[in-house]
Structure formats: structure tokens, C-alpha cells
Amino acid sequence: MSTTPTPTTRPVRIGVQLQPQHARYETIRDRAAELEELGVDILFNWDHFFPLYGDRDGLHFESWTMLAALAEQTRRVELGALVNCNSYRNAHLQADMARTIDHISAHGTGMGRFILGTGSGWFERDYDEYGFEFGTVGSRLDALAADLPTIEGRWAKLNPPPTRKIPVLIGGAGEKKTLRIVARHADIWHSYSDASEMEHKLSVLAAHADAVGRDVTEIEVSAGVVDTIAHRTFAEADDLHALGATIFTLGLDGDGYDASLVSEWLAWRDEVNAR
Structure with a gap:
């Protein structure tokens, strides 16, 4: 099994995270339609109850109910949270x-x-105001590790079952617990790593995959490239792609949902996929 990062033959895809803050739902709905028409591959939101930045008491909407509405509205894009909170x-x-x-x-x-x-x-504010036990980083990761087999087991019992094997994307880059969980359960691993960090993390992930008897190349690699956490150039994205990343996601804040960069990233996607 592979113990080093391996370039992939998967096509590059562009995701957009419509952050569900500082905007009315009608704006989010309309922007989702525009982004699907533009050619975006995946639409994400996030799973929080309050804005993460800007006015901390500003407009905000819940993740899962929004995803159900977007699932009915859209026809082509994949969609999900980046990411759901297991707690x-x-x-x-x-x-x-x-x-x-x-x-x-x-x-x-x-x-x-x-x-x-x-x-x-x-x-922590989500936990405190909605009455959830915050615990520790370790206890929350332990809960995620315990709950993923339960989720997978429940999918096998539901009537009707899912229409396909629902892809599991896990976000985070902690080497001892998070990447071990990724190795066992994820179809997609998401992080905000730059190329040097990603190369190291992928080697750690490969070692965890070997330990559980899994080929690390089964796990698609996803990178956040434009938002408040990261701002990658196309040259940096090329480096990430060379390491195996194939999903590249831009985060758009509800203060206008400025999508001016999306077309440029779609053009880059098409150029890379044509190579």
C-alpha cells in the first residue's frame, strides 16, 4: 500500500462554501442557483448557529434544513456542509x-x-447557547470516531436505503486522532494546508491507512484555497494538485457573496483537467 502522496487521475472540481451568515435566505438561494449555472461542482455551507466573524449576532441560518432546500432547488451540483458538527x-x-x-x-x-x-x-458559543456539552478536543474527536460506525450502520438499515454510498468528508489535520479517523472512514479529506504541510500530512495519513489496511489513494484530497483562513494562488494550487488534491473550495461570506474569483477558478479547473 502507498506510504507516500500519490498524484491522482481524478478530475479537479471546484467547491464554493456559501457561508450562511450575514445574508437573507433569498440571497443564499439565488446565489446557489447562479453558482450552479456558472459551473461550480460542489456547494457547501457550514454547521454553526451564529456568525463566525463580522457581527457575531448578525443574520445566520441552520445548515441541514438549508441543505435540504438546496437539494430540491439544484439539479447537478453535489452539496454538503463544510463541515457538520457531530456533537x-x-x-x-x-x-x-x-x-x-x-x-x-x-x-x-x-x-x-x-x-x-x-x-x-x-x-464553543454554539455549545453554550444551545445546551450541548463542550467537553475537550479529545473527547469530541473520540465521539466522532465512535459515531461514524453508527452512522454507517444506520445507513444499512434504513428503508429506503441511500441512493448511493454517501461520501464522507472529514475536515481537520490533527495527526494523532483526526487523520486516523480519516484513514478509517473518509472518502474525502479536507484541510487548509499549504503544499509543504499537505505533503507531510499525506504521509501521516498514508501511515494511518496502512495501519487499518486501506489504500490511501482511495481518499480524495480537498483543499480550502480562498477565504478568511487561506488565500492560495493558482501556482500554489498547482502544487497542491501535484500532491493529489482534486477538490478546491472558495469560501464566500454573506456580506455580498462576492463571486468574482469563482469564474477564474473554474477556468483554472478546466485548464488543469485538459492537460
Whole structure:
């Protein structure tokens, strides 16, 4: 099995995270339609209850109900949260909600488009104001590791079952626990790493994959490239792609949802895929 990062033959895809803050729902709905028409491959939101920046008490909407509405509205794009907080909902319920959105999104083709993007949670205000136990970084990661098999098991019991194997995206780059969970459960690993960090993280991920008997190349690599956390150039994106990254995501804030860069990234995607 591979113990080093391996370039992939998967096509490059562009994701856009429509951050569900500082905007009315009508604006989010209309922007999602425009982005699908423009050619974006994946639409993400995030799973929080309050804005993460800007006016901390500003407009904000809940993730899963929004994803169900977008699943009905759209026809082509995949969609999910970047990322769901595992702590906020029972694991069986998460599985059932994901299966339901999978079916909602399957209209016209019979094949769902939902991605279960998930993580262990970190935003303490969400926990405090909604009455969840915050715990520690370690306890939240342990809960995620315990709940993912439950989610997978519930998918096997639901009637009707999901329309496809729902892809599991796990966000985070912690080497001892997060990447071990990725190696066991993820179809997609997402981080905001630059190329040098990603090269190291991929070697750690490969070692975890070897330990659980999995080929690391089964896991698609996703990178956040434009938002408040990261701002990569196309040259830097080329370096990430050379390491195996194939999903590149731009985060757009609700203060106008400035999509001016999206067309440029779509053009870069098309150029890379034509090589």
C-alpha cells in the first residue's frame, strides 16, 4: 500500500462554501442557483448557529434544513456542509437526515448528490447557547470516531436505503486522532494546508491507512484555497494538485457573496483537467 502522496487521475472540481451568515435566505438561494449555472461542482455551507466573524449576532441560518432546500432547488451540483458538527445531533438521526437529503437531491437522475461533510466541532458559543456539552478536543474527536460506525450502520438499515454510498468528508489535520479517523472512514479529506504541510500530512495519513489496511489513494484530497483562513494562488494550487488534491473550495461570506474569483477558478479547473 502507498506510504507516500500519490498524484491522482481524478478530475479537479471546484467547491464554493456559501457561508450562511450575514445574508437573507433569498440571497443564499439565488446565489446557489447562479453558482450552479456558472459551473461550480460542489456547494457547501457550514454547521454553526451564529456568525463566525463580522457581527457575531448578525443574520445566520441552520445548515441541514438549508441543505435540504438546496437539494430540491439544484439539479447537478453535489452539496454538503463544510463541515457538520457531530456533537449537535444523534448519530442515528444524522444518518437518517443524510439519507433523506440524498433522496431529495436525486430527482431526475435517481442518484443522490449529498456529501456528509463532518467534524468534531470547535465553536464553543454554539455549545453554550444551545445546551450541548463542550467537553475537550479529545473527547469530541473520540465521539466522532465512535459515531461514524453508527452512522454507517444506520445507513444499512434504513428503508429506503441511500441512493448511493454517501461520501464522507472529514475536515481537520490533527495527526494523532483526526487523520486516523480519516484513514478509517473518509472518502474525502479536507484541510487548509499549504503544499509543504499537505505533503507531510499525506504521509501521516498514508501511515494511518496502512495501519487499518486501506489504500490511501482511495481518499480524495480537498483543499480550502480562498477565504478568511487561506488565500492560495493558482501556482500554489498547482502544487497542491501535484500532491493529489482534486477538490478546491472558495469560501464566500454573506456580506455580498462576492463571486468574482469563482469564474477564474473554474477556468483554472478546466485548464488543469485538459492537460
